[in-house]
Amino acid sequence: MSKIMNIVVLAKQVPDTRNVGKDAMKADGTVNRAALPAIFNPEDLNALEQALRLKDRFEGSTVSILTMGPARAAEIIRESLYRGADKGFLLSGREFAGSDTLATSYALSCAIRNFPQVDVIVCGRQAIDGDTAQVGPQVAEKLGLPQITYVEEILDAKDGKITVKRRLENGIEVVEGKLPLVLTVNGSAAECRPRNAKRTMKFKRAKTPSERQESADDYADLYDSAAYLNITEWSVADIEHDAKWLGLSGSPTKVKQIESVVFTAKESKKLTAADSEIDELMKELIVNHTIG
């Protein structure tokens, strides 16, 4: 292995399903996406940190961030640039709409083939809008690469091999794999470093071509003189692909039905914290052999 590494981080912008307010569900039981803030998928930030640590270890390495999503997803690319990523790539287009994990993985794997050299692909274990943990392993399979999932820490990288610690349900495992490969990173891994003030200034105006078209920019010349401000945007035409594996047609799983969750309420006995009421409850539970 050379002394530098080409690292690609896969990231996703997701609705913040952990902070779902009352207006997150519409009356008809569908999700009101507009009411949910869009955030950087948490475990993808853990993945970015592991990538940046590899770059710290091998000075001169490149960390590229790749995301598939609507124009708005450029927000997480900028966030990555502020925190230390070198380049951003957005894969976007209506051909990708309706993708399940398999069609998503296919599209991402085609985009990754655009990079001339990739040593490590790092992504979060799973995204909080689906919690499926499928895209990492499926990208690896599509590219014919090995995978190591549930990574908590990269322990070593040398001689074309990487050694990592995995966090499993009941313990840990240390494994060694040959590069290139795919790593999926756990939420238990180190938090991502914060924005760097200088980088935030530097990349504040980093934009995709679509974003530049949206807002008539006074700084048009800037993008010619400062190439780093151009976030690469790939459409379906920019990746080598077979259209039948994209979007809905490339998705073997179909959503048959969606229901909002409603629980049947019980008639409950209301008690206060008074000694007598707690005593009475405990007595009842002992007498009917629920406890004791």
Next chain:
Amino acid sequence: MNNLYVYLEIEDGIVADVSLELLTKGRKLANELGCQLEAIGIGYKLDGIGAQVFKYGVDVLSIVDDERLKYYTSLPYTSVLVKLFGEEKPQIALMGATSVGRDLGPRVSSALFSGLTADCTSLEIGDHEDKKEGKTYQNLLYQIRPAFGGNIVATIVNPECRPQMATVRQGVMKKEVLDENYKGETHRLNAKDYVNDTDFAVSVIERHIEKSKVNLGAAPIIVSGGYGVGSADNFGLLYELADVLGAEVGASRAAVDAGFAEHERQIGQTGVTVRPKLYIACGISGQIQHIAGMQESAIIIAINSDPAAPINAIADYVITGTVEEVVPKMIKYYKKNTK
């Protein structure tokens, strides 16, 4: 051919509970479909597997036994399943939603281009009509799972691709021995025919796997804490109550995220599903994702300072008060009035 397969997760020659739970579910689904239940075990020194699984109604057990397969790694295990499924063309393949199943399942589904639904909470057989294509499909696997942080439940189907694959978390299905004397056949497969030498690209150097100390699934009583407990220290009160009652301690996702309790104690859609005879919810507001994992408890006591906490709606007893106030009183009464 076209049978239902369950992937057996094996640690130290012991089949994981989640696999036995899936065998129980798989047996029922296979009966409905009129097909056989098959199991596949991969590993090293697997002579004892048959005795563990046939009683759950397994008709055919396939075993791939090789020293190089002693520990799970993605590529060789994937190769076995991809080759076997290619030959046998199962209609359904189920595996545990563990760190193994969630590593293996997606890789196999990608290689076979067969859809996979993660973390199903229910599996049923039913028909499906695709109105746009004007096609009807019979006896599909309904893969039912929560999505969007538990706010919706989606039913997923794979109309065209086989096998229909799903993962299920431990504790979601119930394991039940079908017949102690159930007889199935064992097929020993030759590892060399199923694994490539190039598959060993990742090697396990070190492993520290502990038998989980926490067994929420089997606990008759659970004392569970949420964010409202306030601190890891206050969780001590819950352990004290659990200790006197002979209970296990559980936690909500918010309490685990806040570091009050270990992840293995998490109850809910992204943790364990439990159905004890008594569930004492302390300082748990009752997000959908938690309630989905404990609503089948026989008796639910909710202790919460907020009288409008959503969990109160599904509780048999609602105690409005703080955990620090109520829990010590429960301990005190119980100690004084038993033995």
